[in-house]
Amino acid sequence: MTEKKNKNIFDAIWDIFASVKTAVVIFALISLSSIVGTIIEQQADPEKNIKVLSKMFGLSHDAGHSVLGVLDKLGFTDMYHSWWFLMFLLLFAANLIICSLDRLPRVWKLVQEKIRPVPADYIEKMSVKSSVTLKGKPAGIKEKIVAAMTSIGFRPLESAEGQAVQFYAEHGNYTRLGVYIVHLSILIILAGAILGIFLGYNAFLNLPEGETSSVAYQDRGVEVPLGFELRCDNFEVEYYPNTETPKTYKSWLTVLKNGKEVMSKPIVVNDPLKFEGVTFYQSSFGLHPDGLGKGVVIVKASSKDGKAEQLNLKVGDKFSIPGTAVEGHVRDFSPALSFDENGKAFTFAEQMVNPAIFVDFSDKGVQKYSGWLLKRFPKTWDLPDGNRVEFLDLWGVQYTGMQVRKDPGVVIVYLGCIIMAVGLYMTFFMSHRRVWVSLAEEKNSVKVIIGASANRNRATLERRVEKLVTLLQAEQKGGK
Amino acid sequence: MKSSFFFGFATITYFVAMMLYISYLAFRKSGIGMVATTITIVGFVSQSLALLLRWAEFAELGQMGWLRAVPLTNLYESLVFFVWCLIAVYLIIEFKYKNKSFGAFITPVAALALAFIDLSGMSKNIQPLVPALQSNWLLAHVMMSFIAYALFAVSFSTGLMYLIVRSEEKNEASYIFWTVTLGIFVATLAAMGLDFLTFKVAFMGKQELIKSYLFKASFRSESSAVVAFSYAATAGLTFVIWRFGGLLRKIITSFNISSEMLDDLTYKSIAIGFPIFTLGGLIFGAIWADQAWGKYWTWDPKETWSLITWFMYAFFLHSRLMRGWKGRKVAAVAVLGFIAVIFTYLGVNLLLSGLHSYGGQ
Numbered sequence: 021m022t023e024k025k026n027k028n029i030f031d032a033i034w035d036i037f038a039s040v041k042t043a044v045v046i047f048a049l050i051s052l053s054s055i056v057g058t059i060i061e062q063q064a065d066p067e068k069n070i071k072v073l074s075k076m077f078g079l080s081h082d083a084g085h086s087v088l089g090v091l092d093k094l095g096f097t098d099m100y101h102s103w104w105f106l107m108f109l110l111l112f113a114a115n116l117i118i119c120s121l122d123r124l125p126r127v128w129k130l131v132q133e134k135i136r137p138v139p140a141d142y143i144e145k146m147s148v149k150s151s152v153t154l155k156g157k158p159a160g161i162k163e164k165i166v167a168a169m170t171s172i173g174f175r176p177l178e179s180a181e182g183q184a185v186q187f188y189a190e191h192g193n194y195t196r197l198g199v200y201i202v203h204l205s206i207l208i209i210l211a212g213a214i215l216g217i218f219l220g221y222n223a224f225l226n227l228p229e230g231e232t233s234s235v236a237y238q239d240r241g242v243e244v245p246l247g248f249e250l251r252c253d254n255f256e257v258e259y260y261p262n263t264e265t266p267k268t269y270k271s272w273l274t275v276l277k278n279g280k281e282v283m284s285k286p287i288v289v290n291d292p293l294k295f296e297g298v299t300f301y302q303s304s305f306g307l308h309p310d311g312l313g314k315g316v317v318i319v320k321a322s323s324k325d326g327k328a329e330q331l332n333l334k335v336g337d338k339f340s341i342p343g344t345a346v347e348g349h350v351r352d353f354s355p356a357l358s359f360d361e362n363g364k365a366f367t368f369a370e371q372m373v374n375p376a377i378f379v380d381f382s383d384k385g386v387q388k389y390s391g392w393l394l395k396r397f398p399k400t401w402d403l404p405d406g407n408r409v410e411f412l413d414l415w416g417v418q419y420t421g422m423q424v425r426k427d428p429g430v431v432i433v434y435l436g437c438i439i440m441a442v443g444l445y446m447t448f449f450m451s452h453r454r455v456w457v458s459l460a461e462e463k464n465s466v467k468v469i470i471g472a473s474a475n476r477n478r479a480t481l482e483r484r485v486e487k488l489v490t491l492l493q494a495e496q497k498g499g500k
Numbered sequence: 501m502k503s504s505f506f507f508g509f510a511t512i513t514y515f516v517a518m519m520l521y522i523s524y525l526a527f528r529k530s531g532i533g534m535v536a537t538t539i540t541i542v543g544f545v546s547q548s549l550a551l552l553l554r555w556a557e558f559a560e561l562g563q564m565g566w567l568r569a570v571p572l573t574n575l576y577e578s579l580v581f582f583v584w585c586l587i588a589v590y591l592i593i594e595f596k597y598k599n600k601s602f603g604a605f606i607t608p609v610a611a612l613a614l615a616f617i618d619l620s621g622m623s624k625n626i627q628p629l630v631p632a633l634q635s636n637w638l639l640a641h642v643m644m645s646f647i648a649y650a651l652f653a654v655s656f657s658t659g660l661m662y663l664i665v666r667s668e669e670k671n672e673a674s675y676i677f678w679t680v681t682l683g684i685f686v687a688t689l690a691a692m693g694l695d696f697l698t699f700k701v702a703f704m705g706k707q708e709l710i711k712s713y714l715f716k717a718s719f720r721s722e723s724s725a726v727v728a729f730s731y732a733a734t735a736g737l738t739f740v741i742w743r744f745g746g747l748l749r750k751i752i753t754s755f756n757i758s759s760e761m762l763d764d765l766t767y768k769s770i771a772i773g774f775p776i777f778t779l780g781g782l783i784f785g786a787i788w789a790d791q792a793w794g795k796y797w798t799w800d801p802k803e804t805w806s807l808i809t810w811f812m813y814a815f816f817l818h819s820r821l822m823r824g825w826k827g828r829k830v831a832a833v834a835v836l837g838f839i840a841v842i843f844t845y846l847g848v849n850l851l852l853s854g855l856h857s858y859g860g861q
Binding site: 050051058213267290292299424425430444445 | 628630634771774778779791794796797799801804805807814815819
């Protein structure tokens with residue numbers, strides 16, 4: 021008795037989840053709550069969202085504050101990680117599983133079912149049909165029909181019932197499963213995402229040039245051990261000529277394990293470094309908090325007559341141009357130098373957009389000239405006396421900002437994507453096609469009756485049947 | 501700019517084709533129809549040439565190879581490509597269905613879109629690619645998304661036309677649905693036109709992007725009287741469409757367009773658009789995001805809205821195939837689906853970009 025009751029409850033739940041209506045409700049829940057999530061900026065500074073609320077709904081600051089407070093309690097400020105949003109996704113998965121399982125047995129039967137010959141009057145009722153009359157006896161044209169059917173992509177079987185001969189063939193029964201493959205792929209992707217949440221992490225690492233780190237950082241400064249060490253050998257930004265638009269930013273990284281160098285690779289945006297399941301993505305860059313304190317400017321000083329020397333300089337350093345009595349004194353450094361209307365130099369950005377050094381030059385102790393040398397403007401490297409100081413590089417001044425991720429689920433997500441592509445192709449561009457060709461003997465001739473059906477894309481099948489008829493007619497003409 | 505000549509030529513051609521298609525419908529002379537089709541093809545070839553030239557210019561400037569120089573990196577280029585896809589889809593439909601009647605609806609959209617782009621002063625400059633966009637996925641992801649958008653646009657128009665043809669009583673839900681949708685659609689376009697007139701023509705030289713003045717001349721005006729009037733005008737316009745909707749039905753039916761054909765076209769364009777959108781828009785987008793930022797899905801507004809769009813069309817397909825819904829119900833879903841598409845493409849960029857920036861870096 022109780023067993024029966026349990027079964028009823030189970031059935032009722034099953035029926036709820038198997039219905040398309042439930043699917044629509046879940047679609048709507050996910051969509052509507054997501055819309056709220058696109059308006060309220062996620063994991064953001066509250067002030068930002070109060071501004072958004074007052075701009076969109078004309079609320080005062082205080083009203084906006086209290087509305088945001090309510091939304092925050094409900095989890096809308098970080099809704100994609102809230103328990104109820106995850107529950108929506110799980111409901112979606114459950115709905116998908118039960119909907120598919122509910123319908124799969126029937127579809128599986130259709131897939132398994134072998135095509136059988138049908139009575140001639142069935143063919144008359146089919147959605148795609150055609151007929152052609154050929155001269156000769158049935159026995160004589162059988163071969164032609166087999167050949168013609170093979171050339172339109174079917175492998176016909178033959179049956180004889182009494183007087184009538186019938187050929188029949190089918191193609192693509194399994195494509196009926198396409199939809200379920202797509203459903204499965206969604207579940208695989210969701211499984212991969214869940215695996216990633218539990219076994220992986222997302223972190224970041226700002227690594228100055230020349231420094232090494234064995235940890236990355238999550239929100240609120242939580243350290244994540246990498247299991248190895250990473251060193252930033254160099255970092256560089258390249259700009260499009262005459263613009264402040266960056267073309268590439270590139271970090272040269274080296275992986276160290278137990279003190280030994282095991283891997284070296286330059287990374288750029290769209291081309292990360294992977295080691296032991298941890299991936300480092302180039303994401304940002306910035307200036308070392310100490311400014312030029314720790315770093316050096318690398319210049320190549322050369323004299324008129326071609327004597328050259330490469331030098332590493334800091335602010336305050338003095339150097340001489342080889343073979344001459346000219347001496348330079350590095351006075352200042354700017355990460356982003358520009359000039360105002362009066363020609364006065366000023367630093368316009370914190371980033372290393374246009375690095376420059378200010379150098380005083382003297383000859384035999386006599387002050388001669390001073391000026392800014394800019395890394396991106398080689399014209400500034402030529403000194404009035406014909407000597408030259410090339411600004412080659414800056415080192416140890418910048419840090420590279422990297423997104424650090426470990427996600428063992430990502431392989432599964434990719435697998436799901438591939439399966440989805442296959443399933444979509446099967447669902448939308450293939451179909452289960454069946455063809456019957458019946459031969460009815462008439463006086464000195466044979467009437468060939470063709471019937472066909474497809475579960476979708478009927479137009480393609482119609483064209484194939486047309487081709488079959490043309491082939492048979494051509495055979496006839498050739499035979500005369 | 502060699503490409504701009506061909507773009508201009510294509511715009512003019514589409515205008516000529518539009519007039520020819522309309523006169524073809526009026527006079528039913530097959531000769532006019534032939535000329536209209538030929539002119540459209542000429543315009544299409546010219547636009548294709550313009551796209552290729554711009555591609556070449558971009559490749560020369562960027563020096564990063566052809567794959568990374570797709571002219572699809574800003575609003576201007578994407579709208580142009582959208583028009584190109586729309587004309588391509590239209591030509592396919594014309595040849596497959598041997599029906600030129602749709603030409604009178606599609607060519608004006610193409611011509612007006614190109615003219616709007618031209619007049620709005622959208623930046624046409626080739627902008628160098630920022631590092632995040634330098635990926636071979638750009639070509640596949642953006643191009644497939646836009647092909648899908650064009651197909652969805654077709655399903656929107658055929659779906660709306662289906663509703664117009666099949667709703668006879670003024671108090672039917674489907675009649676009210678299509679009149680309100682069309683009313684809001686036309687009002688939005690008119691509001692954008694008004695923005696353009698007041699801010700681009702009256703205050704020449706404003707080089708700001710549309711988002712800074714979108715609806716500022718109507719729904720988002722400083723003066724509350726203008727705002728109230730805008731809403732009243734929208735309501736009035738909707739009422740006029742509602743009152744005289746029957747006329748529109750008569751016009752469409754006289755164009756030799758059957759409701760079965762409209763239903764079939766709506767389904768087919770979604771059945772092709774949906775897998776292209778899933779693969780190119782969602783999957784390729786996720787793979788690219790994974791490679792560039794280390795996160796294949798971040799629930800950012802653009803991604804979320806694509807997912808909502810995807811749900812809409814998934815619902816369309818399921819209701820049609822599983823529940824056997826036919827006719828007006830599914831047509832309404834197709835219409836709503838495209839509204840989600842517009843929001844994914846333009847709304848997120850124009851309305852939400854002030855609040856969020858897409859792309860992270």
